[in-house]
Amino acid sequence: MTLLFQSVLIIASIALAILILRRVAQTRAKIEDSIFWLALCFLLILLGIFPGIANTLASLMGIYSSTNFIFMFFIFVLIVKTFFTSMRVSKCKFKSSRNR
Secondary structure: OOHHHHHHHHHHHHHHHHHHHHHHHOOOOOHHHHHHHHHHHHHHHHHHHOHHHHHHHHHHHOOOOHHHHHHHHHHHHHHHHHHHHHHHHHHHHHHHHHOO
């Protein structure tokens, strides 16, 4: 993992964490969702500071580059998050249609 990629990862994660914390302070975001995004930011910062973690996990999974591992892992996490969000939306729509 290059130093430039590590720097961008850390800076972007810190900026996103600040944005999330501001939204929580303004009560524009649900706490449960905010915790998820803050944990994701913390994980990105951790991987930026300690690239050996990503290198080790990538080699264990047979992935050539730690950068590819990071992208693959977070794409997977976001797909899972999208699934659970769509389930929550479907549940709300179902409740709303039953109340009519």
